[in-house]
Amino acid sequence: MASVGGDAKKSLTQWLREKGFDEEAIGRMSKRCRNLPNLDAGEASGVWDYLLNDVKIEQRKLRYVVTKCPKVLTMSVNDKLVPTVQCLTTLQAKPGEIAQAIVKFPPILFHSVEEKLCPLLAFFQTLAISEKQLAKLLMVNPRLISYSIQAKFSQTVDFLVGLGINREVMIGKILTKEPYIMGYSIDKRLRPTAEFLKSAVGLQGSYLQRVIMNFPSILSRDVDKTLRPNLVFLQSAGFSKDQIMKLVAGYPPVLKQMNSRCSLSEMLDCNQKKFAMKFGLIPVA
Structure with a gap:
């Protein structure tokens, strides 16, 4: 459990300084994530080390991820980060691709990837998009994981069908060629x-x-x-x-x-x- 004492706050601040964050960045991060000041430096260090050494996110890019989404430091490595990364790996995504996806869209770590992937895979299979192609789509545009199938994907597909695009043959090819169109x-x-x-x-x-x-x-x-x-x-x-x-x-x-x-x-x-x-x-x- 994170400590809330003054020493813990000082320890975390010092740890962030050692990782290259200046006072202005630390202040912005604390505003974005209210639980950050109460976080123990040891917990933050565990998240940092996992993303740096196991996921292989470069240190410079990892600073960007943490600055943009400081909540990531509060996540459980074993209960959340490891299962999420393993789930993405099962889609034949390579470690380097997963690192790039996290840098592009850090909130991918907060979504229940496992619960999202099964419905997504089933939906995309109706468009003749394979599991391997879905992995590529997610690595190119990881924000897709945050979209609703009914409110976003289905409506976009229906729109394309309305333009005369064949659902079973061509829509999957369009999406794999231009994955950002869904956004x-x-x-x-x-x-x-x-x-x-x-x-x-x-x-x-x-x-x-x-x-x-x-x-x-x-x-x-x-x-x-x-x-x-x-x-x-x-x-x-x-x-x-x-x-x-x-x-x-x-x-x-x-x-x-x-x-x-x-x-x-x-x-x-x-x-x-x-x-x-x-x-x-x-x-x-």
Whole structure:
């Protein structure tokens, strides 16, 4: 049990200083985790050593994890950390990948991974995503573990199906290609972007489906910040709406005369300056 005496507080503070945390960082961490000042340095040291030596998180990155999520120091190594890491390992995730996932999303350690994984695996199997692919998805975007199947995953899948994407064949491929798509709001990002592609760009039916299947991250692009400015830029360069629609849909290489091999879908992913440079409309500095 953690001690609450003054010596314990001093001991923990001193221990944090020895690990490279300055007074400002320690103050912020104490505000984020109210139980931190009452934690015994020995308990914190056990967590630190496990993540450093067993999980193989680099010391510099471990400081980042603890600064961002100091609650991790209060966790039980044997009762919580070890089972969580072992559960991730059973998904064929390598130690280095687990370390990277924790650094990306430290709260992955707080979720009941075992209870979450079985329902997640069952759900993703309906989309033809294997256990190994699920492990890859979690390692790339560990935040997925925090999402609700009903409130998040199912609704996103239904949205894609509504665009004409085949559930059993293509949705799994889209998610493995772009695992971050699950994190975006349907109403605030995915649907407005899809509507923009249909109305402003002219993509309909199989054209829209082909773009989404080949370049799914386009759905996560902000219409006003990225897509609309680039569309206006193309229009000002003399492209007609029909030409732009065909280019975005993946017709033959753009601007053969400029030796460009990039599809317009890829170019729409750029900000306007990079877009113009990549498209060959202004010289590269």
